[in-house]
Amino acid sequence: MCESLTGGKSPPWLMLARIFAILSTLAVFTSGETPEPRYGHCAFVVNGTMFVLGGETAGGVLSAELWAFSLRGDSEGWSRVAAYGTAPPPIVGHGCTVVGGNSWPAARLIVTGGNTPDECPAAVKNCPTNRTWVLSLTQQPSAALAWTHGPRMPEAVRRHTVTLVEDAAPTAANQSPSLLVVIAGSHGPSCEENLTAMVASIPVGSDEFEGGWTVQRTDGETLEPRMGHVAVSPPGSGAVVVIGGQQDNFCAESGFSNDVHALDTLTWTWTRLTPAGVPPRPRYGHTAWWLSDTAAPAGGGVQITGGTCGRACGACLHANDTFVLHLPNTTRERDWAGMRWVQTQQCGHGPPPRDRHTSVRTGRDGPVLDYGGFVAHSIDSNTVFAFDPKGDTGVWTPKSVRGSTDATTARSRWHAQTESPKSSA
Numbered sequence: 001m002c003e004s005l006t007g008g009k010s011p012p013w014l015m016l017a018r019i020f021a022i023l024s025t026l027a028v029f030t031s032g033e034t035p036e037p038r039y040g041h042c043a044f045v046v047n048g049t050m051f052v053l054g055g056e057t058a059g060g061v062l063s064a065e066l067w068a069f070s071l072r073g074d075s076e077g078w079s080r081v082a083a084y085g086t087a088p089p090p091i092v093g094h095g096c097t098v099v100g101g102n103s104w105p106a107a108r109l110i111v112t113g114g115n116t117p118d119e120c121p122a123a124v125k126n127c128p129t130n131r132t133w134v135l136s137l138t139q140q141p142s143a144a145l146a147w148t149h150g151p152r153m154p155e156a157v158r159r160h161t162v163t164l165v166e167d168a169a170p171t172a173a174n175q176s177p178s179l180l181v182v183i184a185g186s187h188g189p190s191c192e193e194n195l196t197a198m199v200a201s202i203p204v205g206s207d208e209f210e211g212g213w214t215v216q217r218t219d220g221e222t223l224e225p226r227m228g229h230v231a232v233s234p235p236g237s238g239a240v241v242v243i244g245g246q247q248d249n250f251c252a253e254s255g256f257s258n259d260v261h262a263l264d265t266l267t268w269t270w271t272r273l274t275p276a277g278v279p280p281r282p283r284y285g286h287t288a289w290w291l292s293d294t295a296a297p298a299g300g301g302v303q304i305t306g307g308t309c310g311r312a313c314g315a316c317l318h319a320n321d322t323f324v325l326h327l328p329n330t331t332r333e334r335d336w337a338g339m340r341w342v343q344t345q346q347c348g349h350g351p352p353p354r355d356r357h358t359s360v361r362t363g364r365d366g367p368v369l370d371y372g373g374f375v376a377h378s379i380d381s382n383t384v385f386a387f388d389p390k391g392d393t394g395v396w397t398p399k400s401v402r403g404s405t406d407a408t409t410a411r412s413r414w415h416a417q418t419e420s421p422k423s424s425a
Contacts, residue, residue, distance in 0.1 A: 034078045035067045037382035039374040040092035043358035046107045050360055050369045054091040062090035085147035088133050089116045095162035099204045109135040113157045128156040151212040154200050160185025161231035163240050165265050178204045181240055186227040195225035220269040223261050230288035232302045239264050241302055246284040256282035277341035280323045283307035285355030292364050301326040308355040318353035322346055342392050350396030351385045
């Protein structure tokens with residue numbers, strides 16, 4: 001049994017204690033070259049290494065940098081990654097996912113949408129894009145990583161989700177069993193703009209996209225327009241589970257949601273789900289990952305953490321709580337009965353309340369790496385935290401954020417990361 005970490009509205013002394021704790025962590029662990037603190041970036045994992053792309057840094061400056069964080073013994077820490085070709089410009093609020101498996105050399109990173117300075121109208125600094133970028137990942141240290149463009153999405157969006165559905169049903173026109181599915185987001189560059197409930201998909205094959213994006217006409221209990229939600233595809237389900245998000249004008253200080261919807265990609269039908277248990281507070285800018293059956297004996301599920309849970313006196317109320325939405329073993333038959341919310345009891349030294357951070361699982365049963373986010377009135381977090389989920393409990397550990405001190409060290413660490421690990425990612 002351990003003490004539960006809490007988030008949201010807290011006494012001033014407790015908020016100050018949390019801020020002091022995170023700053024103390026930075027002072028103890030940081031050395032060498034590391035990324036600037038950021039939020040609104042995206043993260044992905046290949047062979048147990050976490051990669052971070054883009055995001056917004058201090059002063060509202062957007063980044064186009066690609067960084068790698070390794071957990072491997074003496075090489076643990078950050079490295080800046082060089083890539084060539086038609087790379088994304090400085091970007092925030094984009095989505096990314098890996099296709100082709102999470103190992104070298106088949107893996108490819110797909111980046112969609114986001115706010116960028118490119119292709120904006122006059123007098124608009126940043127605006128959403130409908131571009132798609134592809135980064136081919138290789139295990140050859142001598143080969144440069146290369147960016148290319150993919151097909152443009154039907155609509156320009158930011159703060160959407162892009163999810164790989166690996167169990168989609170093949171059709172006569174598409175023999176690939178995998179789909180990328182983009183859901184919802186915002187069309188505009190700021191909080192005054194309209195939200196969308198768009199659902200778009202594209203088949204992905206072993207080497208490239210198969211055709212272009214298609215806007216799907218969905219049936220059922222249709223998802224309301226939103227942004228800042230999370231989306232996870234339970235293995236074997238052919239479906240996407242969507243949780244929470246901002247359903248109203250963010251500037252209106254209202255409209256946060258904790259609702260749960262499932263999208264069947266065989267019939268493109270939405271179902272609004274009503275899990276048992278006590279749900280998390282409505283939120284936006286949280287993160288989610290799939291919790292396997294082995295990590296959750298009561299049944300696998302979607303685990304979420306963090307986010308903005310409301311606003312008071314003009315300030316956001318951030319969270320650092322964690323919940324599991326347990327799913328029944330009948331998910332493969334798309335029977336959602338028996339779902340239940342359970343709050344995770346958190347131990348150790350975890351991240352402060354934050355939103356627009358990233359959380360990625362380093363393998364089926366590996367730890368979750370949590371990075372960045374918007375913290376406590378514009379104090380941005382630059383610490384990497386590892387979370388080891390065990391059923392309805394979990395342990396947080398701050399990781400060393402050492403970085404390379406010169407280009408030679410960075411290249412050596414990056415090359416070391418491309419070697420196949422002994423354990424599967």
